[in-house]
Amino acid sequence: MDYVRYFQDRLNDIKDEGRYRIFAELERQRGQFPTAHYYPETEEPAVEGVTVWCSNDYLGMGQNSRVIDVMKEALDKCGAGAGGTRNIAGTNHYHALLEAELAGLHNKESSLLFTSGYVANMTTLMTLGHGIEGCILYSDALNHNSMIEGIRHSRAEKRIWKHNDLKDLERLLAADDPDAPKIIIFESVYSMDGDIAPIREIIDLAKKYNALTFLDEVHAVGMYGPHGGGVAEREGLMDEIDIIQGTLAKAFGVIGGYIAASREIIDFVRSFGKGFIFTTALPPSIAAGALESVRILKQDDLIRQRHQERARTLKEKLRRAGFPVMPSVCHIVPVEVGDPVACKQVTDLLMEKHKIYVQPINYPTVPRGTERIRLTPSPLHDDATMDRLIEALKDVWDILSLTRAA
Numbered sequence: 001m002d003y004v005r006y007f008q009d010r011l012n013d014i015k016d017e018g019r020y021r022i023f024a025e026l027e028r029q030r031g032q033f034p035t036a037h038y039y040p041e042t043e044e045p046a047v048e049g050v051t052v053w054c055s056n057d058y059l060g061m062g063q064n065s066r067v068i069d070v071m072k073e074a075l076d077k078c079g080a081g082a083g084g085t086r087n088i089a090g091t092n093h094y095h096a097l098l099e100a101e102l103a104g105l106h107n108k109e110s111s112l113l114f115t116s117g118y119v120a121n122m123t124t125l126m127t128l129g130h131g132i133e134g135c136i137l138y139s140d141a142l143n144h145n146s147m148i149e150g151i152r153h154s155r156a157e158k159r160i161w162k163h164n165d166l167k168d169l170e171r172l173l174a175a176d177d178p179d180a181p182k183i184i185i186f187e188s189v190y191s192m193d194g195d196i197a198p199i200r201e202i203i204d205l206a207k208k209y210n211a212l213t214f215l216d217e218v219h220a221v222g223m224y225g226p227h228g229g230g231v232a233e234r235e236g237l238m239d240e241i242d243i244i245q246g247t248l249a250k251a252f253g254v255i256g257g258y259i260a261a262s263r264e265i266i267d268f269v270r271s272f273g274k275g276f277i278f279t280t281a282l283p284p285s286i287a288a289g290a291l292e293s294v295r296i297l298k299q300d301d302l303i304r305q306r307h308q309e310r311a312r313t314l315k316e317k318l319r320r321a322g323f324p325v326m327p328s329v330c331h332i333v334p335v336e337v338g339d340p341v342a343c344k345q346v347t348d349l350l351m352e353k354h355k356i357y358v359q360p361i362n363y364p365t366v367p368r369g370t371e372r373i374r375l376t377p378s379p380l381h382d383d384a385t386m387d388r389l390i391e392a393l394k395d396v397w398d399i400l401s402l403t404r405a406a
């Protein structure tokens, strides 16, 4: 076996398809969000003043001065790392404070921190799917890879229901043994299309078939609900969801993931979850920063209103200019290009000619033929920044002869 050749061939396959991933090397500038410096692939010097239009730091909290100050204080007080796993010398006071805060945010008895949202999903679903004997897992077809991997590694029976399709979910639930334990696994905001799950109706089905519910609110925590508890908070449904999962890395602007649930579920995952037990705890400074961010966003409903207004305004400006905005009902603004090569050309030209950074979204993140750019306007993207984006998009669309509505 020629190993080197093998890897080269596989990489060439995805290059030929136009979906080889190239990372944009940025240097974020404190207090300057959404602008950053950009380091081209060549040896050229950094390009300053690039506008970032695709960050998941949805509210700019990664640049919030209170969050940064609190992180510095914790760093000075506690040092760099946590010093161990949670069980062996790694549990810091900040972890306990943050877990209490997150339980409160979701009105749950308890919560549990993980090193990322990915690890939270994977570990929780693996642990429950494996640990509840005979459990059947029902997963929305568009669930994030972190849930898919957790389901796969649990080795439990699984059923995939058509995206947001209640009839299909019920058909699958009704076909299984009524006495089998069940978990329905879904997201609130689906981040590639910007649609939202029918949470109320899914809860009703869960009750009818005696299933637990697991809701990924990664793209909603901090941004929806009067305190940033997510879409379930906005709709008054937090108490009826068994397990709410979230990230500290997107709207909260730092890093880490968590679940919030009853005391027993949390204690079960804490006691049996491999991806929780066998890894070093988050640094205290990270926990302190995330805690501050959660506290700020609990209070600051104005930032949420501004965020929603910015997203509405951008959609409106794009539609008026005839761009194919996909039908999102949230803060995410996808614009369809429909071809992986054209999609990459669009984003290359935006960067080279206009100092605008948007990452192309290609297969397997989205289905082939629906390649798109995914814009994430934050409260810090003002009207002038939006107008510059629209003019740049018009220019690029013309150069590539892409179609726009009249």
Ligand SMILES: *Cc1c(COP(=O)(O)O)cnc(C)c1O
Binding pocket: 116, 117, 118, 119, 121, 144, 146, 187, 191, 216, 218, 219, 247, 248, 249, 256, 257
């Ligand atoms: C980003 C993402 C995750 C993972 O969260 P991280 O904290 O970035 O690891 C989980 N679920 C969904 C839907 C996501 O988009």
